[in-house]
Amino acid sequence: MPKEKINEKTDDKESGTGGLTPKQKAFCEQYLVDLNATQAAIRAAYSKKTARSISCELLTKPDISNYIGKLIEKRQKRTEVTADYVITNLRTVTDRCMQTEPVLDHGGKETGEYRFDSRGANRALELLGKHLGMFEKDNAQRPGLRIIIQDEDDGS
Numbered sequence: 001m002p003k004e005k006i007n008e009k010t011d012d013k014e015s016g017t018g019g020l021t022p023k024q025k026a027f028c029e030q031y032l033v034d035l036n037a038t039q040a041a042i043r044a045a046y047s048k049k050t051a052r053s054i055s056c057e058l059l060t061k062p063d064i065s066n067y068i069g070k071l072i073e074k075r076q077k078r079t080e081v082t083a084d085y086v087i088t089n090l091r092t093v094t095d096r097c098m099q100t101e102p103v104l105d106h107g108g109k110e111t112g113e114y115r116f117d118s119r120g121a122n123r124a125l126e127l128l129g130k131h132l133g134m135f136e137k138d139n140a141q142r143p144g145l146r147i148i149i150q151d152e153d154d155g156s
Contacts, residue, residue: 020063024044039051
């Protein structure tokens, strides 16, 4: 008796999986855990030896990237964490960290010096800058700057 070939692909129009295999769906779901494609492939039962190459291949498939996008949208709606939420809160953290506090002496009197949380402010500003693309290696978005140094005695 000939063996029947079982088609593992599912075509669930409602879930938007577009014909992904259960293993591919598992990869997509595992990818959202930590955004590490190699580890997602391993957790989705792909071979450890080929996990790196198969994960790269999977991420290039339109059906898989579309399904991952839909999973991300669902998560954003469920958690109500959007880019706007993150940016707004980073601004709040920056503003709070930039507030200066007077330094008090042992008697509780102001010393005339002030302090602020520079590490917190720097980190929040760094994350905002990354979001805006300010630290890209080529800085293609930055216009060319021309710096002119003029000696005051030069008279020009």
